Amino acid sequence: MSRVDEVRFGVVTFPGSNCEQDAVHALRHLGYRADYVWHQDTNLNDYDALVLPGGFSYGDYLRCGAVARFSPVMSEVVRYAEAGRPVIGICNGFQVLTEAHLLPGALIRNKGLKFLCQTVHLRVEQSVCKWLDLPTGIVLDIPISHNEGNYICDDDTLARLQENGQIVVRYCEPDGSRLPQGSAPNGALDDIAGICNPRGNVFGLMPHPERVTDAVSGSNAGSVFFTAIATYAREVAGR
């Protein structure tokens, strides 16, 4: 029995997604309703928030997220996002959001050429992301697990992200201070780990908060992302 069953998440699942079960488990563990939304589904009306999970959609062929972008569900995800409703893309989900142009920039291969699987320190920045109702500068320890997490965009886009407050989370030192320049684990530009759209309802990040939502996994530092989305989703839905 869900504690807060009025919030219903849709977890968009592509062929090759592999974190959708983690996401659904995390959301249910936190007391929300969560359903898988298959990539061929086109009805998203029942969901208060959407999660695009991690994995290797369509085998990461061509580019990460490039083929998933043209799944039938994605035109509905775009519509959903344009209506101001909350969408979070995690890892491959972030890559899909950039390919779909819901978020600017792109994610390219890690600077060190290695797949990275480790816990990183993330600093919550002052941003227009409507969900993360957290004090600026707070540090969350969240795992990353990716080969293409090196965020990149042109200078104009970076300036716009900074000015608009679209940088939501950055890789940082354990105490929250900035890393020495160019030393983000994956080489990400400006240490960017997650960004949102100007409206603040679409958020993509490379780290995996869904993997740290239960004390049995050693931490529940990632729970805040989902509880915050749920709070926002309730507001959007007028509940």
Added chain:
Amino acid sequence: MKQYKIFVTGKQGIFDPAGETARHALDNLGYTGIESLQIGKYIQLTTDDSVSAEAVKQMCEKLLANPVIEDFSIDETATSATSEIAEKTNAGADE
């Protein structure tokens, strides 16, 4: 039949770790004079005659390349060359 050869490479200034690694490996092998090495993708597209070069350009812009990070170029090859390649491929398969 038409054949399009599509080359997709990282935009100028976009970090290409694979290219960089290969270049260092060539350095280690003692090759000198290499100024840059970029690794990209080669896509071979075979179509019927109805597919225009403009349509292929759109395919690149929409899906085959990501204009945010990649440039592309398209070479259209002559029809006869295409059938020759096909014949050679078939001959190879029979051996």
